[in-house]
Structure formats: C-alpha cells, structure tokens
Amino acid sequence: MPDSLADLAQQLQQFNTDRDWQQFHSPKNLASALVVEAAELLEHFQWMTEAQSRDLPQEKRTAVGAEVADVLLYLIQLADALGIDPIAAAQAKLALNAQKYPVERARGSSRKYDEL
Incomplete structure (x- = not known):
C-alpha cells in the first residue's frame, strides 16, 4: 500500500506502464480527464443543500470517495507528465x-x- 504521494505516483506509473497507456497521457488529455472527473465529483452534490452536503449517507460518501480518488489520480499523472x-x-x-x-x-x- 502506498503511504506517500510519491509512492502512489510510482504505483500509478506502473499501472499505466503495464497497460501501455502512457501513449494516451499527454498533459492535454490528462487535464481534460481531470476536469471530467471533477465534474463527476460535483454531480454528487448537485441540488443538495449545504447541510445535506455536510452529512452524506455512507453509500453516497463511498461514491464521492471514488470520484475524489479519480481526481487525485489524474492530478498526480498530470503533475508527473509535466515534471511538477x-x-x-x-x-x-x-x-x-x-x-x-x-x-x-x-x-x-x-x-x-x-x-x-
């Protein structure tokens, strides 16, 4: 299990290498994917009140967690692709x-x- 951002980036690089996906991971494509995933994260909160957004049921919290992970993973890949x-x-x-x-x-x- 990765215990740091660097470990997670390395695990993600290996995941992509194993699948030969680096060819698709230009900074432009990664930034686009990041925005799409951020929109999917936001979609979970659409039409909620402030109070509802602070008190998510466990099922919704799990789904939001998956979107947070997607955003983080694309952000890590984008930073790596640009040497940031x-x-x-x-x-x-x-x-x-x-x-x-x-x-x-x-x-x-x-x-x-x-x-x-």
Whole structure:
C-alpha cells in the first residue's frame, strides 16, 4: 500500500506502464480527464443543500470517495507528465495565498484578496 504521494505516483506509473497507456497521457488529455472527473465529483452534490452536503449517507460518501480518488489520480499523472512536484507547488501556492490573504484582513471573509 502506498503511504506517500510519491509512492502512489510510482504505483500509478506502473499501472499505466503495464497497460501501455502512457501513449494516451499527454498533459492535454490528462487535464481534460481531470476536469471530467471533477465534474463527476460535483454531480454528487448537485441540488443538495449545504447541510445535506455536510452529512452524506455512507453509500453516497463511498461514491464521492471514488470520484475524489479519480481526481487525485489524474492530478498526480498530470503533475508527473509535466515534471511538477505537487507538494512543492501546493506549498508555494499556500505561501502566496498567505501573503494575499493576511489573517487580520481575511479572517471570516469570503471576499477575494483584491476586495479585502
């Protein structure tokens, strides 16, 4: 069982290699597949209230988990295809967001950084 993002990426590479699927995994195709899977994730919440989306029945939670996995797997493949370390990219983005949304101005607000 993979216990890190790097392990999961390696397992995913082997899965794709075994099936000779790399030929289909251009960055464009992976980004497209990622968006499709994200839409399938969103579909589970369509027409729900905020409260319903926070209290999913177990069957729905399992289905949502499968879509979360699909999104994650395509994101890992896209990052790998482009040579992007997703952890480093996320850490850099978090640092940038901390500058754009300082606690003293952003706390409790949903406004965009240029409206704070």
